[in-house]
Amino acid sequence: MKTLLTLLAILSASLGASAETVGDVSTTFKLLSPNDKIVVDVFDDPAVEGVACYLSHAKTGGYKGALGLAEDTSDASVACRQVGPIAFKGKIATQEEVFNARSSFLFKHVRVVRMVDAKRNTLVYLVYSDKLIDGSPKNSVTAVPVPASQPIPLK
Numbered sequence: 001m002k003t004l005l006t007l008l009a010i011l012s013a014s015l016g017a018s019a020e021t022v023g024d025v026s027t028t029f030k031l032l033s034p035n036d037k038i039v040v041d042v043f044d045d046p047a048v049e050g051v052a053c054y055l056s057h058a059k060t061g062g063y064k065g066a067l068g069l070a071e072d073t074s075d076a077s078v079a080c081r082q083v084g085p086i087a088f089k090g091k092i093a094t095q096e097e098v099f100n101a102r103s104s105f106l107f108k109h110v111r112v113v114r115m116v117d118a119k120r121n122t123l124v125y126l127v128y129s130d131k132l133i134d135g136s137p138k139n140s141v142t143a144v145p146v147p148a149s150q151p152i153p154l155k
Helices: 001-014 061-069
Strands: 019-026 037-044 048-059 076-088 095-102 110-116 123-131 139-145
Touching: 048 095, 048 110, 048 123, 076 095, 095 123
Parallel strands: 076 139
Antiparallel strands: 019 037, 037 048, 048 076, 095 110, 110 123, 123 139
16 A cells, blocks of 8 residues: 555656746735735746746635635646757657646646647647536647757657
8 A cells, every 4th residue: 555655646746847936916906815816837847958838827816715725717828938958858758748736626727738749849838727527728838949950859
């Protein structure tokens, strides 16, 4: 049983990158509880050195938000940029989830998926929100071109 728990912990840790909050802005004022906000987080692509992704997403305030019981809206945007020399840590999949964050107490997540456009030697990042029963079509996409002299190593 201990081995199974250790394996699950390692698997969940490897599912995506962890984000750092860059900042936030309030979108509504609430007198006695936290305001609704737009939060900007940044995370590094876990398999590609030199690429960082900036993710903006809504954060519901109020008492439910303060207790972690509120469901955030599906509005999110992503902008990934080359922030240093690009180096691949190994072969990468043509499509892989690189970030996952909970956006409600249960069942709803904001996800960022990296896709490879091999023809154009470009990394494409898509952000979307899913829910156990009913997801949202709201999404945002960004792309990071890789120099032609550096082919993307695919699995």
